[in-house]
Amino acid sequence: MNGAVNRTVLRAGWQRGVIELRQSFTNGADLFNHFFWPVLMLVVTYLLRDVPFGDGSFELGTLVLPGILGMNAAMAMVTMSQLLTADREDGTLLRAKATPGGTQAHLVGKIVSVSGGLVADLAIFLVPGLLIVPGLAVGSLGSWSTLAWVLALGLVATLPIGAVLGSLFASTRAQGLLTLPILAMIGVSGIFYPVTSLPDWVGWIAQVFPVYWLGLGMRSALLPDSAAAVEIDESWRHLETVGVLGLWAVLGLLLAPAVLRRTARRESGSALAARRDKALQRVG
Amino acid sequence: MTRNAEDRVVLDVEDLRMRYGTTEVLKGVTFQVRQGEVVCLLGPNGAGKTTTMEILEGFRTRSGGRVQVLGTDPAHGGDAWRARVGVVLQSWRDHGRWRVRELLAHLGMYYGCYATARVPRPWDPDRLVAAVGLTAQAHAKVRTLSGGQRRRLDVAVGLVGRPELLFLDEPTAGLDPVARRAFHGLVAGLAEEWRPTIVLTTHDLHEAQQLADRIVVLSDGRIVADGSVAHLAERIVGEDEVRWTHEGRRHVRRTRDSTRFAFGLFQRYGDAVSDLEVRKATLEDTYLALVGQRSAAHTGRPVAGAVAATAEEGAAEEGVAEEGARR
Incomplete structure (x- = not known):
């Protein structure tokens, strides 16, 4: 019986994720979102393609492209957070709660749709990017397998944290508060400029957060080994990458179930109605 | 079971x-x-x-x-x-x-x-x-x-x-x-x-x-x-309203048994009774009386406790009857 229940939850969650993913590629507003940032980033990359960096052995565009991939991967955290808050606001989470196994399947569905959407967004950016930017090491299987494990580990590190954030914010409006710290985090994380050229203390802050490590991991996958020279310790530091991202993953996986359970427990029709009334008051 | x-x-x-x-x-x-x-x-x-x-x-x-x-x-x-x-x-x-x-x-x-x-x-x-x-x-x-x-x-x-x-x-x-x-x-x-x-x-x-x-x-x-x-209608519905005209005067009476009352009217006055109207108490009357009485008790803060205390169980019905009588 229990096995059947778990299978149902996974199957339903998978279906939910696939359906939501399909929806996000079949409506205008979402399609715009899927393409807007990748295209903007492509423009940035294009403008930086000929800008030399350091001793001139690399163009800034070449350094930046993998970093942007890493940044996008980390942003799945924000997507997760926003979607969960939105689902709470419109009652999707309450519906899940009224359904047997619904909250678990809802979470599985979100993981599927957010990861799927992210992979699509990365491809939208990466495929044209490969044509614009010279000097990437994409010929070997090793590059792609590094990219795959960095991405996978990055998702395990960021999605649970995103789910926690999504549970903490009461409304999609409140989510706006996240924007500034996120931008700051990206700013210090050496995505658009190697972190070694920034002051030391900035580098230390950057190394706390997953964005830096995802950027580093992506660079290690797509740049030739000689490019490690501009990194901290002149190394790709895979061990440290696994360590820090692993810590975030453990933290997220420890926190997320409890926080999500708490949020789901507090959901009720009147809670939903109260939030809606508040939202209407703001509009009116 | x-x-x-x-x-x-x-x-x-x-x-x-x-x-x-x-x-x-x-x-x-x-x-x-x-x-x-x-x-x-x-x-x-x-x-x-x-x-x-x-x-x-x-x-x-x-x-x-x-x-x-x-x-x-x-x-x-x-x-x-x-x-x-x-x-x-x-x-x-x-x-x-x-x-x-x-x-x-x-x-x-x-x-x-x-x-x-x-x-x-x-x-x-x-x-x-x-x-x-x-x-x-x-x-x-x-x-x-x-x-x-x-x-x-x-x-x-x-x-x-x-x-x-x-x-x-x-x-x-x-x-x-x-x-x-x-x-x-x-x-x-x-x-x-x-x-x-x-x-x-x-x-x-x-x-x-x-x-x-x-x-x-x-x-x-x-x-x-x-x-x-x-x-509900039978148990707590209050009184029907009977209206009639007799010798040019309009009368209104509330009664629990409007049919018998009307029969009595005709026995007494025969066809001198005209414009007979019987308005059955509706469930709505009952309902309004029930919750109306409640909210009256609720707003009357000082007596709220006393009313609530007496209004337990069957007493609620008597409360309604009283309320009706006072009107």
Whole structure:
């Protein structure tokens, strides 16, 4: 019986994720979102393609492209957070709660749709990017397998944290508060400029957060080994990458179930109605 | 436990209490619902209907009292319990991007593993779509539905797992009269055909009369009346109003037995009586008297305690009678 229940939850969650993913590629507003940032980033990359960096052995565009991939991967955290808050606001989470196994399947569905959407967004950016930017090491299987494990580990590190954030914010409006710290985090994380050229203390802050490590991991996958020279310790530091991202993953996986359970427990029709009334008051 | 399945108690509430801070919202609510019954919790806004429903649905933790829903305390109802209960809340806006049939087919998936030989689960989505009259909208996006269509979809979602017990909280709030009537037809049809036990709330008396076998009147956190529509009318309905003209003068009299009274009039005055009018006391009069008296007691702060104390159980009815007399 229990096995059947778990299978149902996974199957339903998978279906939910696939359906939501399909929806996000079949409506205008979402399609715009899927393409807007990748295209903007492509423009940035294009403008930086000929800008030399350091001793001139690399163009800034070449350094930046993998970093942007890493940044996008980390942003799945924000997507997760926003979607969960939105689902709470419109009652999707309450519906899940009224359904047997619904909250678990809802979470599985979100993981599927957010990861799927992210992979699509990365491809939208990466495929044209490969044509614009010279000097990437994409010929070997090793590059792609590094990219795959960095991405996978990055998702395990960021999605649970995103789910926690999504549970903490009461409304999609409140989510706006996240924007500034996120931008700051990206700013210090050496995505658009190697972190070694920034002051030391900035580098230390950057190394706390997953964005830096995802950027580093992506660079290690797509740049030739000689490019490690501009990194901290002149190394790709895979061990440290696994360590820090692993810590975030453990933290997220420890926190997320409890926080999500708490949020789901507090959901009720009147809670939903109260939030809606508040939202209407703001509009009116 | 009785052998007769129809007599099985599916919902058993005893001395249910709910407090938010120092405010007591439910002050000892006791009632039972048996299998196959359609019971309406009727009361004005703020009477505690939604709070009661949320406790029964397992969405809210009560402050006190005993609650059993399908033999389980809803506060600890697991997924297997959840699979036997359908919930239609006041207003849903969720899944706006999903398509009607797609959503029903998806939500049905969760119930498959709770099917038994006696209760196959879930309902076939096409049958369900047809049952709630949304066949034409089967492939429409949920957010494009009208208010009435949306409510019918909500009922379909509530039914998809073939619940033994269905909760409908203010199911017609915000519907126009046409949609409301269509909705009543739908619920009556479902109750007839599928025989789930249904508990619904409304502040609309006519709706309660339309849909329910039994009405539980909730006012200010207490049950002030509980019975079938006919039973309620008989037991607590006040006096009919008889008007007539005799020798050019208009008379008005209130009486419990208007038929006998009118017969008496004709015996006494014969055809000198004209313009006879008998206005039966409606359930509405009763209901307004019931909850009106309650809220009068409620606003009269200093005496509220005293009134509440005397208004326990049957005393409530006397309160109504007095109220009527004073008018």
